[in-house]
Amino acid sequence: MNLSLTGVLVQAASTPPTFQKPHIEYAQLWPMLVVFGVACLGVLVEAFLPRERRYLAQTVLTLVGLVAALVGTCLIARDLTSLGGVARGLIAAEGTIVVDGPTVFFWGLILVFAIGGVLLFAERRLEGGLSAFAGQAAALPGSEAERQASSQGLDHTEVYPLLLFAVGGMMLFPAANDLLTMFVALEVLSLPLYLLCGLARRRRLLSQEAAMKYFLLGAFSSGFFLYGVALVYGFAGSMQLSAINEAVRNDTQNQTLLLIGLGMLSVGLLFKVGAAPFQAWTPDVYQGAPTAVTAFMAACTKVAAFGAMLRLLYVAFGSDRWTWQPMLWVVAVLTMVVGAVLAVVQTDVKRMLAYSSVAHTGFLLVGVLGVQSASDMTSGQVTSLQAVLFYLTTYGFAMIGAFAVVTLVRDSGERPPSSPVGPASVVGRRCWAGSSPSSSSRWPGSR
Amino acid sequence: MSVTPYIVLSSILFTIGCVGVLTRRNAIVVFMCVELMLNASNLALVAFARQHGNLDGQIAAFFVMVVAAAEVVVGLAIIMTIFRTRRSASVDDASLLKY
Numbered sequence: 346m347n348l349s350l351t352g353v354l355v356q357a358a359s360t361p362p363t364f365q366k367p368h369i370e371y372a373q374l375w376p377m378l379v380v381f382g383v384a385c386l387g388v389l390v391e392a393f394l395p396r397e398r399r400y401l402a403q404t405v406l407t408l409v410g411l412v413a414a415l416v417g418t419c420l421i422a423r424d425l426t427s428l429g430g431v432a433r434g435l436i437a438a439e440g441t442i443v444v445d446g447p448t449v450f451f452w453g454l455i456l457v458f459a460i461g462g463v464l465l466f467a468e469r470r471l472e473g474g475l476s477a478f479a480g481q482a483a484a485l486p487g488s489e490a491e492r493q494a495s496s497q498g499l500d501h502t503e504v505y506p507l508l509l510f511a512v513g514g515m516m517l518f519p520a521a522n523d524l525l526t527m528f529v530a531l532e533v534l535s536l537p538l539y540l541l542c543g544l545a546r547r548r549r550l551l552s553q554e555a556a557m558k559y560f561l562l563g564a565f566s567s568g569f570f571l572y573g574v575a576l577v578y579g580f581a582g583s584m585q586l587s588a589i590n591e592a593v594r595n596d597t598q599n600q601t602l603l604l605i606g607l608g609m610l611s612v613g614l615l616f617k618v619g620a621a622p623f624q625a626w627t628p629d630v631y632q633g634a635p636t637a638v639t640a641f642m643a644a645c646t647k648v649a650a651f652g653a654m655l656r657l658l659y660v661a662f663g664s665d666r667w668t669w670q671p672m673l674w675v676v677a678v679l680t681m682v683v684g685a686v687l688a689v690v691q692t693d694v695k696r697m698l699a700y701s702s703v704a705h706t707g708f709l710l711v712g713v714l715g716v717q718s719a720s721d722m723t724s725g726q727v728t729s730l731q732a733v734l735f736y737l738t739t740y741g742f743a744m745i746g747a748f749a750v751v752t753l754v755r756d757s758g759e760r761p762p763s764s765p766v767g768p769a770s771v772v773g774r775r776c777w778a779g780s781s782p783s784s785s786s787r788w789p790g791s792r
Numbered sequence: 793m794s795v796t797p798y799i800v801l802s803s804i805l806f807t808i809g810c811v812g813v814l815t816r817r818n819a820i821v822v823f824m825c826v827e828l829m830l831n832a833s834n835l836a837l838v839a840f841a842r843q844h845g846n847l848d849g850q851i852a853a854f855f856v857m858v859v860a861a862a863e864v865v866v867g868l869a870i871i872m873t874i875f876r877t878r879r880s881a882s883v884d885d886a887s888l889l890k891y
Contacts, residue, residue, distance in 0.1 A: 486877055525852045532859045536866045543870055553877060554886040556870050561822055561883070564863060565813050568829035571856060572806055575833045575849070579799070579840035584848050629889040 370437040373421055373444045376414035376452060377520075380513040383410030387506030396499070400476075403505040404467045410509065411463065415456040422449040436522060440585060443522045443656075450734055451519040451652040454741060455645050459512045461745045462641030466504055471752060476500050477635045478544045479552075486549040501544055507537040508641065515645050519652020522660075523584040524574040524610075527653055531570060531613070534649060535563050538642055542634040555633025562616070562626045570613025576606030577661075586661040594664045607662060607669060614657065617650035620710060621679035624703045628691075631699035639695065640748030643702055644741035651709055651737060655730060658713065666716050673714040681707030694754075698747055705740050709733055798839035805832035819871045819881045823864075830860045 371378070383406060390402050421444065425433040434445025469476050478501040480494030514534030521527035543556030578584055580602040581592035593603065616623040631639045662669060684704030691697040715729040722728065727735075805828055812825030834853045841849025875881045 482873070525848075525855055528852075529855055529859060532863065536862060539866055539870060543873065550877060551888050553870070553874050554888055557819065557874050557883075557886055558889070560867055560870050561813075561819065561826070564823070564826045564867065565829075568806075568809065568826050568833070571830060571833040572836065574852070575802075575836035575840065578837060578849055578852070579843070582840075582844035582846065584852065633889055 367439050369439075370435065370444075373435060373437050374442065376417040376421065376456075377513060377516045379410055379414045379417065380509055380516060383407065384506045384509035384513060386410075387509060391503055391506065399502040400467075400469075400500055403502045404463065407463050407505040407509060408460065411456055411460050411512070415453065415460070418449055418452045418456060422446075422453070425449065441523050441526045442517070442520045444520065447652065447655070447730060447734065448520045451648060452516050454648050454734075454738060455512060455515050458644040458648065458741045458745055459508065459515075459641065461749075462508060462637065462645065463505070465637035465640055465745075465749055465752060466508065468637065468752065472546065474498060475546065477546055477637050477752070478504050479546050479549060482544050495546075504541060504544060504638075507541055511537040511541070512645065515649035518649040519656055521653065521656065522586055524577060524586075524589075525584050527657070528567070528571055528574055531567055531617070531653070534646070535567065535617075538638075538646065539563060541638045541642075542630055544638075545633070545635040548633075551633040552635065553633075555630045558633075559626055559630045566613050566616035566623065569609045569616075573606045573609030573611075573613060576602050577610065580606060586656065589661040590664060593662060603665070604668065607665070608672070610657060611669065611672065614650060614654045615676060618647055618654065618706050618709070619703050620676050620706050621683045621703070622676070624680065624683060624706075627703055628687075628696040628699040631702070632693055632695045636695070636748055636752040640745050640752075643698075643744040643748065647702070647706070647709075648737050648741055651713070651733060654713060655733060659716065659718075659730070663716070670714050670716070673710055677707050677710035677714060679707075680704070680710060694751055695748075698744075698751070702740075702744065705736075709736055709740070712736060793842075795839040795843045799836055802832045802835040802839065805829075805835065817882050817884055819874065819883050822883060823867050823871065827860060827864070830856055830863075 387403055387406060390399060390406065394402055425444070425446065426435060427433050428435075428445075432445065434443060434448065436443050466476070466478075471477075475495070475498060480497070480499035480501070481490065482501060484490035484494055511534050514530050514532070514537075517530035518527065518534055521530050539556055539560040542559050543553050545552035574584070577589060580596070580599055581589040583589065583592075596603075612623065616626075619627040631643065634642065658666075658669060681704055684700050684702070684707055688697050688700035688704060691700060712729055712733040715732070717726075717729045809825040809828035809832060812828065813822050816822050816825065834856050837849040837853045837856070839849075841847060841853075871881055874886060878885055
């Protein structure tokens with residue numbers, strides 16, 4: 346092997362080097378590029394605009410960017426080319442990104458929830474003209490500098506670019522067609538979220554502690570994910586999901602590498618969705634983070650992580666489903682039990698919502714492990730993919746709504762006059778009980 | 793040349809990092825152990841790239857280095873804030889969020 350490799354190197358050195366320009370399908374990828382571009386613009390705004398004008402500029406810029414990306418997503422969804430059968434889409438950016446039906450759906454979903462998140466971020470009436478974010482994150486809690494920052498009405502408007510970077514990572518995560526892109530997307534979506542968690546204006550010690558817990562456990566789990574990537578690459582000889590699928594079908598040696606690699610990749614993804622053995626961070630982070638961030642994170646991260654999980658398990662390891670289905674059975678049952686039981690004994694509403702979201706993850710995992718594809722079924726029946734996408738849609742709206750209600754309720758229990766808290770909390774409360782708004786007829790106990 | 797010794801070494805490094813994260817108290821040391829896990833993955837990626845004779849793994853190692861650098865920036869910022877507030881970087885001291 347050594348000899349043959351050296352031969353290739355010598356041959357490569359003798360021929361004149363030619364550089365092939367990579368082909369990027371900008372027409373299909375521009376929603377994601379818009380989000381990243383506006384995030385960079387936001388950083389520039391932060392650097393060059395006077396402080397009092399930043400809040401308005403950042404809010405408008407972020408919303409315009411997200412709406413433009415949403416419009417682009419709809420246009421792309423309309424024009425997707427058919428791949429034969431029910432599948433539509435194309436493989437873009439030299440095989441690293443797939444823009445197909447599910448991807449476009451995830452993009453739309455993430456963008457809609459992100460717009461909701463930005464509106465919650467921008468809310469300033471509840472705190473008497475101040476946002477929910479620390480005036481100066483570097484000032485020590487309880488110090489003179491903090492009081493000064495708060496009396497001058499300072500704001501951390503960096504949260505908007507951070508949110509946009511996270512949204513960009515979330516859009517890339519379910520669209521990734523190779524393991525390396527998936528890992529980079531995982532980090533791009535996680536790192537801004539770690540920072541956002543630590544920026545609360547009130548209860549800053551809790552907020553900082555939540556950021557540290559989220560960061561250390563998140564970095565730990567992405568270490569597992571990365572080692573899984575390395576092992577699966579060792580098994581398949583390629584990072585491409587389609588090549589991994591080929592290797593899983595053909596190769597009968599080296600099953601150990603595949604098994605351990607698959608397990609480690611699953612650990613990384615199950616951590617991100619907050620499934621049972623890895624759910625410990627969820628209540629702490631949801632409670633400590635500013636409520637607007639919690640709402641954004643609860644909805645969008647779960648959508649993105651389930652997108653990536655579906656892509657990885659169905660596309661790359663679909664032929665190996667008998668290996669991972671039993672594991673997911675156990676995890677799904679455990680997640681539903683832990684989430685439902687622990688939600689009941691909580692005294693803090695944000696912790697209760699966090700455990701409720703853990704229970705939801707269990708329901709979603711049941712959908713994922715079904716692996717009912719369109720080819721197995723008669724037309725008109727719901728596939729696993731459709732079921733999970735539908736559940737994520739209802740779950741996300743319910744979570745954003747529920748946490749939006751929590752932001753309205755102050756410590757004293759008063760609520761601002763004429764707030765829409767009534768109907769929103771009724772819809773939300775039915776969802777916390779473990780049923781999505783449209784499925785209550787199947788879950789009579791939740792009323 | 794067999795790459796097996798490199799894979800074994802990388803798995804040992806990964807295990808050391810993993811055990812370190814679970815047992816050490818200081819947030820900085822925990823974080824260093826996470827970095828050790830990432831670098832163990834790098835070693836495995838490069839070794840497998842050699843075994844398969846393609847460059848995917850080596851390119852991935854570069855990306856991982858960049859990601860690890862970004863993670864250091866974010867992580868140290870968070871740990872520094874905690875340290876300035878509490879005068880301690882022990883992960884046991886940060887225990888306000890419970891139950």
